[in-house]
Each structure stands twice: as C-alpha cells, then as structure tokens.
Amino acid sequence: MRNPIKTALRAAPGLAALLAAFPALAQTDAPPAIDTGDTAWMLTSTAIVLMMTIPGLGLFYSGMVRKKNVLDVCMQVFAICAMVTVLWMIAGYSIAFGTAASEGINAFIGGFDRMFLAGTTMESVSYTIPEWVFIMFQMTFAIITPALIIGAFAERMKFSAVMLFMGLWLLVVYAPVCHWVWGGGFLASAGVLDFAGGTVVHINAGVAGLVVCVMLGRRRGYGSVNMAPHNLVLTFVGAALLWVGWFGFNAGSAVASNAIAGIAMLNTQVAAAGAALAWMVVEWVVLKKPSALGILSGAVAGLVAITPAAGFVNPTGALWIGVPAGIACYYAAAHLKKTLGYDDSLDVFGVHGVGGIVGALLTGIFADPAINAAGEGASLGAQIYGVAVTVVYTGVVTTVLLLVTKALTGLRVSDQEEEEGLDLALHGETVQ
Amino acid sequence: MRNPIKTALRAAPGLAALLAAFPALAQTDAPPAIDTGDTAWMLTSTAIVLMMTIPGLGLFYSGMVRKKNVLDVCMQVFAICAMVTVLWMIAGYSIAFGTAASEGINAFIGGFDRMFLAGTTMESVSYTIPEWVFIMFQMTFAIITPALIIGAFAERMKFSAVMLFMGLWLLVVYAPVCHWVWGGGFLASAGVLDFAGGTVVHINAGVAGLVVCVMLGRRRGYGSVNMAPHNLVLTFVGAALLWVGWFGFNAGSAVASNAIAGIAMLNTQVAAAGAALAWMVVEWVVLKKPSALGILSGAVAGLVAITPAAGFVNPTGALWIGVPAGIACYYAAAHLKKTLGYDDSLDVFGVHGVGGIVGALLTGIFADPAINAAGEGASLGAQIYGVAVTVVYTGVVTTVLLLVTKALTGLRVSDQEEEEGLDLALHGETVQ
C-alpha cells in the first residue's frame, strides 16, 4: 500500500517550503491531522483559482479578439475546463501524483494506480488537508494550463481540433511535467525550485502556444487587417480576476494558512504591480501613450514571473522580478514577435513563455533563505536545467500531438469560416 | 427556553453529515466551541454564495434576454437581494429556523420566536460557528431561490408585481419548505436527503417558475420574433461565477472545513463538467454545432443536479449524476417546452426544475455510505416523497400568490411597454 504521508510530501507545490515548515513530517509515519484553518484557505484557494480560468481567462482573452470570435474563445475556455475536470479525475491525477511501480519509471511518470481517484478515502490526508481538497486544488492548475494556450491560436483553429489536442496535451504533456516537479519526479530531485508553477504551468503553456501558432500559420489578413482588441473592458475584468485568483494560485501553493502563504501573497501583489508599471512606463516613453492593453498585459507578465518565486523571495526581490518581467514581455510581444513573424494572437508565448522563463531564472537569484530555508540551495544552474528540459519536452511533444490532431480532424477552419467569424460559423451564435 | 445546541443541530443543511461527524454533539449539552477554521470557510462560503446571485445570476440571465430588457433583469435580481435580506432578518429566519410552540406545528413551520433575530447573541453558536454566520449563510440561500424564478417570466412582468410576489413567496413558500428539510420539519424526519438544497432551492424555484410563466402567458411575438440571447459573454461570466460560487453553496453546506466539504467541492466540479460535456455532445450530434449557450446551460444543469447529493456520493457517482442531468435538461429546454407550449423565457423549469428532480432522485441511488454514513438510509422512495410534496405545495401556493398579486398590482406590462423594452419603459434607462 502507498504511504499517504510520503505521497502527501511528494505531491505538492511549494514542496520545499513545506518540508522546511514541518520537518517532523518527513521523519515519522504518524498520520497528520487535518487543520481546519489550512483546509479553509485551500478550499478558498481552489475556488479562486477556478475563477482565474472561468471567467477570468475567458474575459482576458475574449476582450482581445475581434467581435466575431468572442464566443468561440469563451466556449473554448469553458469546454476545456469541463473536459480537463473529467480527464483529471480519470487519469490525470494518477499520472501526476500516483506512484509508478518502479522508481526509475516514477522519476518520469506517476503511474496508473490512482485512476478514477482510487485509494482516496474520507480519511486521506495531504499535508494537513483532506486529500479531496488537494485533488481539487491541483485540478484547477490542470485546467488553467491548457486554457492558457488558446490565446496563441485564437481566431482560426477548429473547435473539434482544440478539444482533441487539449485532451491529449493534458495527459501527455501537462500531467508528466507536473509529476517531474511536484509529484516526486526527476526535476524535483535535481533541486529545481518552482513554488507555484512557473515551469509546470507558464513555460509549458507558453512554449506549447508558440508551437501551435507557428504550425497553424497566421490569421488571414494578419499585418494588413486591423485586429485591434474589440473590448478591453472585458480584458480589464479578466486581468483583474486573474490577479485576485493568483493569490489562490501562489499563496495557495503554501498548502497552509501561514506566513509562507502571507509572503507569497504579498510578493504576488508587488511583482504584478512592478511589472504593470514597468510596461506602462516603457509604452509611455516609446509610444507616447500608455495603453490599457499595456498595463493589463504587464500585470499578467509580473504574475507569471513571480509564480515560481512567490514563497522563496522577499518583497524587494519580488519587485526586482516584476520589473524586468514587464520589460522583457513588452519586448517579446511588441518586437520579438514582429521580427520572427509568427502570429501568436494574444501573446501566450510573449507573456507566459518569456515571463515564465524570466521568473524561473530570477528565482535562482533572488531566493532568500530568511524567507524560506528551501531557498538556500537555489542555483541558477538548476533553474536553467529545469527550463531547458521543459522547453524541449513540450516543444517536441506538442508538435507531435498537433500532427496527430491534424491527421484526425484538421487544424484550421476554412477561409470563409475565418472571414465570417468563428462565433457564427462554429457555434451558430453572435454577440449583438 | 429553546436549546441553542439542539436548534443548531436541526437548523442546517448537510445535517446528517454533521451528525455523523460530531456524534458527541447530539448527546451532551456542553456548549460547542467556535472553530476559527470552520468559521473562516463559512464566512467565505457566504461571500461566494452571495456572488452567485449578484452579479452571477444577474449576468447569467441578462445575457440571455434581448438588449432592451437587460437592465430590468439586473435590477430585479438586485432588488430581490435587498428585499429578501430585510425580510429574512425580520421574519424569514424565524419561520425557517425558529421553534414553534407545539411539536405538531413545528413539523411544518418554525414559529415566530426569532423575529428580528431575537435571541441571537455574541455567544450563540451553530455547530462550530457563530450563529451570526449561520444566519448570513442561510440568508444567501434565501436570496438566490426567488431570484432564480425571474428567468421564467423575464421580459414581460411588471416590476411592482415582481417585488410583491417575491416578498410573499419568500415567506409563504421558501421559508416553510426550508424548515421542512433543514429546520427540523417533517421532510427531514422522513429521511429525505438534501445536502445543499436540491429540493428547497432548485425544485422549489423551478416549479414556481413554471407556474408563473404559464399564468403570465407567452411573450409577444413568441415563436415568430427572434429572441436570441443578446450577449452570451455576460451569460458566460454568469455561469462561471455560479460555478465558482456553487463551491460555497455545496461545500459550505458541510458547515465545516473538513473532508465532507472537500468531497462536496470535488463532486460539484465533476458533475458540472459532466453535464456541460453531455449537453455539448448532444447538441453537436443533433444540431451539428455545439453552442456556447448549450455548454453553459449544461454546466448549470449539472450544478443543480449535484446539489442534493454533493456530500453523499463519491466522484464517480457525481459523474453519473451530472451526465444524465445534462441530457435531461437539454431535452426539457429544447423539446418539452416546445411540445407543451409554455414560454419559460430562460428555462428555469427546464434547468432547475428538471435538473433538481433528476438530482434528488439519483441521490437516493448513488449515496455512498463510505463517503457519508448518513447516506446509508438513502432510499429512492423517500426522495420521491420529498420531491412530490415540494412540487405540490409550491405549485399550489405559487398559484394562489400570483392571483393575489394580480389582484393588487396586475402581472404583465402593457403591450407597448413590452414592445419598447422594459429597461426604458419601467426604469427609464437603456444600455448603449
């Protein structure tokens, strides 16, 4: 039988933080008790991380597309949420947090022993919370990661292709990478620090987005037709809900209601603010007008960048992660994309890929042992290793999955459907 | 004097769950202590259940009406929220959770001893939380139930009639039915399982909605004029906030921050996802295009259906409650309504009535004693009894209250007001 405590210790974001906080847990086998306060915070965190995706991400993205494609974006986000829920329950959680028979295999994948959540009972405890809550919390991470990718191929991909690709990607890319970092896999062993998912969630989604948009090709009329965001009020609301929900994402990754959760929340706030201001100032200087799209994008860039670092750095460190992230992502979205010529519709790579990499690397630099003893062993080298492995794996496997999807359903809508708008063409609906 | 502990034990959703969890409470009279963790979760649950109604339900519904009626819908939801708050404090809580002088009466109605919240002090405890919090939590349920009904008569009922009818309905229908199930009334004694309000909230509102829309008659032009939803982005946001808030509704009904809350949250997620996918797939197969309205409606259908079962079933059971609920509600909204010819504008009966009944019955089948000892006595018979009693009572009394309202204020706006739109005609405002 699997040992619930060992599983619990392996199965978590903010792992090192917790080992530091509860050293005793690592040594004894006494069943840990449930703490109602910790559980309350994790229930709340779960709710607000779900809110990041629906409606948060849906609004953030749908405000940026043209009016004829807005419902398609909302529906993709919502359908991914539903599909990942069922897949996570059936197999995703097991692949990420189950225990493979051999230790060699377990370094890479978590096994199929926990399919349909087998083995979880009313007494199962992860850390100091019921395992049901831990499953739910992790599920919300599994939901948002594929949903992030849709920004890269918005306004041109078939709905059937989206569903097929995302289902495969969850099981073949997300779940294993999640296992490597949080499920006791080889990246955790290598000392890669990722408090709340900079690598697992953001670099992962950012790179996948880049691959998809390159393989799909640009939108019709890209570069000549005006594709300005149709309603940035939606994007404002989306960015705001992402920000608020990110407290659950980052402070929730402490898996406890304690000082680590507190500093993680504060760092999240400071980095988001720093990056938002940085993007705004750069735009103000360069383009003479600070834009709403700019400051909102900047905030998200900062949130992405602080994700791996939230429970490891001090607030000043958070500021120094946020500001460069805002500038780097501005550069990526405004210049790199133009130079390289790919059409990453809503800058998934520019914000999540680049912001995630900036954050992952700076975590190695700014980790402060006074905040979290686990930060002591932080090294830039380990961080680079973690980033590199993820980029390569995701890049390659995403390509393969897209080829499979293309063979089965095709990837792009027809020219006429693209012209008409995906809302009407694919869903028979329009926004008035 | 009434015994606060006994009241507390009677006065609660998820009652059986709690009796199982704290058996000691049932035997001793020692004042239970407040648990800060449980209280934290219940404060949070209260906040997000309120968020289900404002703005959640307001957005869900207002996106589905025509542009000329959108503010009327928002305003009805908001005004009901305000009015029920005051009525609940004055009399509703007392009727639902007070103690009638005689036990015979108490089976049906809770008495008037707690009007204006008399008897609640800073020391009053319900379960392990301050009674103030319990009052607030229950208030949010009392708010959303009448608000759900407005979807059935949207776009044609007088605002004054809405207010009068809703005030009466709260006191004469909602509060007593709430007492029957959660306040120690006869349905609880009969072994009817309703974890978080499938009967009290959803069947109740669904049946009332059906009665109102039939008595009011159809909207002008129904069947010939295009009444397509004017902005499904609003409906998307509304459905998403309902989903998130439902965690407070269902997991909050554990009245504790524990494994029951955890499994209730997970079940909620799984059932919503299953029903959303089911509705989407049926639509895809039947109509060739999966619509945003469809998947959003499906999710709500699943949330409704899992409500009575959330703390009694395992996740696989939740999936098997969600999927049929999605299909049944699709059928009700797309076919049953057409066949019978009533104009339930936004399918309150089709989703809440039908979904509620599906959920109530399947709770009797899927209740798993390994999850919750209280599920042991589950029986389809008791569930059918509970549904039948509620349908009949609500159906009859709602009819009477509508006749009273009609006599006092009239029910429908004039043809010209309906044509012009209720926003301008009743509130002097329009959305640009």
Added chain:
Amino acid sequence: MRNPIKTALRAAPGLAALLAAFPALAQTDAPPAIDTGDTAWMLTSTAIVLMMTIPGLGLFYSGMVRKKNVLDVCMQVFAICAMVTVLWMIAGYSIAFGTAASEGINAFIGGFDRMFLAGTTMESVSYTIPEWVFIMFQMTFAIITPALIIGAFAERMKFSAVMLFMGLWLLVVYAPVCHWVWGGGFLASAGVLDFAGGTVVHINAGVAGLVVCVMLGRRRGYGSVNMAPHNLVLTFVGAALLWVGWFGFNAGSAVASNAIAGIAMLNTQVAAAGAALAWMVVEWVVLKKPSALGILSGAVAGLVAITPAAGFVNPTGALWIGVPAGIACYYAAAHLKKTLGYDDSLDVFGVHGVGGIVGALLTGIFADPAINAAGEGASLGAQIYGVAVTVVYTGVVTTVLLLVTKALTGLRVSDQEEEEGLDLALHGETVQ
C-alpha cells in the same frame, strides 16, 4: 526595538473590538501564536478587498461614464492599484503603522522605521496572523481609497496628473489619516470609533473628490449634453462585487474569524439592503420609475455608512444606519449637487462623503455594548470630532496637492481631447 505586540495592538482596524476580545494581549508580552483559521479568513478578506477595486470599482465607475471614456476609467483604477502597491511597500505602511521616534510626533505620523517593510520577518505576528498578511490586508485599503476619488473628476483629468496627484495624496493624506485612527494616532486616543474605515477611507475620499471636481471645473457641455451612463450592466456587476468584497472589508476588519466578523458581515448585508431599498423607494415615489442606477447607488451608500459601525451595532441598528444613508445620499446626488453646481461626475462626495459622515455619526448613536464592549464609550461628540478633523485636513491638503500637480503637469485634458474621448486621446484605444 519596537515591541511587535504593542504595534499589532495599535496597528489595526476594529481595534477596540480586539482589545475587548483579547484583553490578555494588552497585558503580557508573550508572543501571540498564529491562528490558521484567523489567517485563512484574513487571506480571503485581502483577496476580496482587492477584488473590490479591480475589477469592482473599475466596473462600477466605467459603466457610468460615456462610452468614449470607459477605458480611461478602467486604466486609472488599475494604474492606481499598481502604483499604490509599490508606494505602500516603500513608505506608506511605515508612515501609517511605523513608530515615530517621539511620542508627540507619533500622534500624527508613524515614522520611517518600516520603509521597504524593514523589520518584518517570517516570525512577525499582528494579532493572531502573520504580519505579512496584515501588511497585505492594509494595502488593499490603501489601494481602494485613492481609486474611489477618480469618480469625481472622471471624463476630464489628464492621466499624468492623476498619477502624480494620487501618489502624493496616498503618502500625504491617506497614510497619516490611517495612522491617526488605526496606527495609534491621536484620533484613536480621542475615542473615535471607526471599525473598518468610514473616516479613513470614505469621508477622506469623498472630501478629496469634492475638492478635485471643484478645482477642475465641470465637464464640457455639463447640463446640456446628455451624459447618461453608457452601460449600467457594468455598474451592476461593479456594485455587486463591491458588495461581496465589502464582506472582506468589514468582516475582515475584525482581524479574526469569530463572532465579531460574523456580526460585521451580517450588518454589512442589512445596511446595504436597507439603503438600496430606501433609494429605490424614494425614486419610485418622486420620479415614478425606480432606476437601476438608483438601487445600485443606494446599496453602495449603505455599504459606506455601515463601514465605521459594522462591528459595533446590532442588525436592527444596521438597518437604521442603512435607510437614512440611502435617503441622504439620494438627496446629495440628486439635489445638493445641482443646487451647489459642482460636477462630481459619479457622485463620490454624494455617496462616499455624505454616506461616510452619516455612518460615522450614527455609529456614535447605535453602538451596542452587547455586541462589542468597545462600543460602551461611544459618543456622538467624539465622532463629530473625528469627522471634522478629517474633513478639514483632507480638504486643505488635497487643495495644496492639486496646486502642486497643476504646476507640474496641468490638470485637465484639452477641449479637443475631451470631445474626442479620453480613451482614444490618451490611450489610443476604443471600445467597439
């Protein structure tokens, strides 16, 4: 070295409440332990108070302006959120909650010992929560207060002027006033009761708003051009999120997960409802049509008015604070403004100034020692004193800061920019 416990005791909203609740704390120096339940509720409160500003306030305000200025409003709110975050971390928290060298100075200002959050460690505790959490919670109050002001000068102030003025105002007005009331300053000593910020937040912002709109002059075409709210659905969502978030604001000001938090939440709900109904009824009687704008404004008026009283009064008291607040604010927005002729675009003074004053005064009348022992010493005199001091200080200093801003950046956009709309003129964007 400063004593962390004494600081904690001084440094808090709902101060008196806590002194009453934990009398022991005031006498011993034993380090208080962290309570995970209290911490969970404060983490949650922080998240939902941030949600009040982004997106809540942004939506509430942007729905009320004309379509050409909607993004400018959103962006101001968002940029203030980011800027205040950084300023609060650098100096604001220190000014408000630091300890000045001399006691004489400390009555007025908190000193610069805590700049860059110096001195806060992973062991720092405020009350029963990590100090990081307390810093974050307070930060969300510091964010919303200046953001409230923008409603007064909406549709005509330069974005650069907004940023400069707000940065100054935070440090020179907000932080000191916060210190006076919650940081151990002279208003606390004088027995002024302000549970959650009626004076610090609402009167402060309301008066500042009045000063700005008078100094800026009216919008072009004020009184002849139709400036009706362009989309009250946004305002509905904003008001609803303000309402929900206010639970964190008021119940969070208990800095604990207990009966005080419970009664504060219930009072918040009742007062909001009472004021919403009051405004609606007045409008219905006077103008024959109850408007969405009216009931939404009324709810906010009630929320403002209950803020200073939330943890001191009983629910009936809350109702008697809400109802007059709704009526008084209706009068201020609909008549006083007209009579005096200033153009407070979105009635910041009419709702927050007037509502705040009504609430502050009525707190002195309705404070109930059975709810909170700290209410025993409540006196109308002390309340008037608190209001007067704040009005004068804010009025004078805001004027000075505006003159400084005017000299450095100018205050108003050009006539042509105002005509064209601030979205396009200042940010190069439009809502389609």
Added chain:
Amino acid sequence: MKLIIAVIKPFKLEAVREALTTAGVQGLMVSEVKGYGRQSGHTEIYRGAEYTVNFVPKIRIEIVAADDQVDRIADAIAGTARTGKIGDGKIFVLDVQQAIRIRTDERGDDAL
C-alpha cells in the same frame, strides 16, 4: 428606376419585409437611424440630471426598383407599417440613373 426610402417603426420591420417579398421585391437594404419628428422622445433622469432625448429609434429600408413597381411597393410598405399613431414614418422616392450588379456586371433593371 427609383430608389424608395422608407422610415418605419422598428417593430414593423419583419412584417414589412414579408409584405415586400410578397410584392415581388428581391433585394433591399436595412439600416438603423434615429428619427426626429412629431413623435416626441422621452426624458431621462439620473442623479439629478434631466435630459430630453429627442430622437426615436427608427428603421430605414431602401429599395431600388423598376419604375412600374414603385407604387405597388410603396403601397405594400404603407399598408403594413401603418398603425395610425404618430411616428409611423415616411416613404420617399428618388430617381435612379443606373444600377449595376457587381457579380455579373448586369446593368439597369436586370441588375435589381
């Protein structure tokens, strides 16, 4: 050929379109306009401000038709759009020199 411009009440659009189809009209354009006329607008009040909105929403229908069709078409519109209350709208007829079907380059009546 003639251009017929009709301004009608919005809720009459569907009925008028059907009447026109019956009358043999095969093509037309519809747009939203704000009308100003005898029919008065409404008053908006919000937070003390009071404005008269002079404009009333109307629908404009435009049809280019052969000369001999004009009367039938005008009658079809007038007959269907009439409610007898102020604000029913107007029909205007203008002369058209030329019509071209873009797809086929047909000209004149053939292009309609």
Added chain:
Amino acid sequence: MKLIIAVIKPFKLEAVREALTTAGVQGLMVSEVKGYGRQSGHTEIYRGAEYTVNFVPKIRIEIVAADDQVDRIADAIAGTARTGKIGDGKIFVLDVQQAIRIRTDERGDDAL
C-alpha cells in the same frame, strides 16, 4: 422636394438639430457613418502591430424638404456645423420625386 444629406462632426449634432428646428424643419433622420476625406484618421498600435484607421466617425443628417426651404436649411446647417477646421463635412442636395406620410397617406409637401 429635395433630399438634403449633411455629413457633420458628431459633437455638432445637437447644435445643428436646434438650428434646424429654429429654421422650421419638423422631421429628419440621423445615422452614424464612418467618413473618409481630407481629415486624416489616427494610428492604432497594440503589442507591436500598427494600423492606420482611415475612417473618422461622422454623423449623417437627412432631411426631405420643399424646394423653397432648401437654401435656408443648408445655410442653417453650414452655419452651425462650421468650425473652420478640416473635416467639417459636406451638404449634398438630391431631387425627390414623391413623399408619403405612412400614417395618413398624405403625399408631396404635405407629407413632410
């Protein structure tokens, strides 16, 4: 009868409407158009993409009037809408063959 089409800057609408009422005009139609002319549009930049928006929002006013009213009306419009800056707009006059008031079936000048 004549159809007068005026394209003006949006913020001049209310003033022009008042001037027209003063000049005795009792009915008109207003619609929103995008204008293209000497007045140049603006540039939109977002995340590296840069587009010139050539069109400028304008308001089109249409009035059908008796022949002898046309000059007065055109003068009233031009006088009120003029700012002297590029983009003030145009007035076009077309001939109208027939006008019908739907409500009463009145024809010609009586229908206006």
Added chain:
Amino acid sequence: MKLIIAVIKPFKLEAVREALTTAGVQGLMVSEVKGYGRQSGHTEIYRGAEYTVNFVPKIRIEIVAADDQVDRIADAIAGTARTGKIGDGKIFVLDVQQAIRIRTDERGDDAL
C-alpha cells in the same frame, strides 16, 4: 454630380477603399447595413427555438463625384468587390443637384 451608392461584402471594404483612393476619390461615407437579397441568411437555433435570420451584414459606401468620374469609380468598385459569388452587391447612381463644403462654403464640383 452624381451620388454613387455601393453595397458590398464587409470584408471587401479595405480593398475597395484602396482602389477608390487610387482612382482619385478623395471623400466618401461608409455605413453598416443589413442586406436582403438572393444570398440567403442563416438559421439560429437556441434551446428549441429556431429562426431564420434573413439579413446578411453588408457595407454601404457612398461617394459624390463629378459626372465624368462616375464610370471610373463604378468600375473600380465593381472590379475590386467582385468575388463571383452570390451576394457581391450592387452599385446605384443618383443625380445630385448641389454639393457644399461646410468649412469653406465652396459649391459644386469644388466641394467634393
């Protein structure tokens, strides 16, 4: 002078505007209309209700031009807007009596 009214498919707007600029057109008005013609609309289904939406979104372009420019302009529009599929749209030409540039009070061809 003539008024040229062209109804085209929305996605052709930018191309047509460029062709017109090349053809020397210096001013025009663009508005959105709902077109009804041979090209059929689509069916909307929601929760059991089924409606045929008869109207198709179109763009109307209006240009007032000197008489001798009309053919070139019409050709430029037709040539650019043609896809060969049903629904490409129409061009109508009407006579214009007078044109005034509001800014300068210029009249006739000078006002264009």
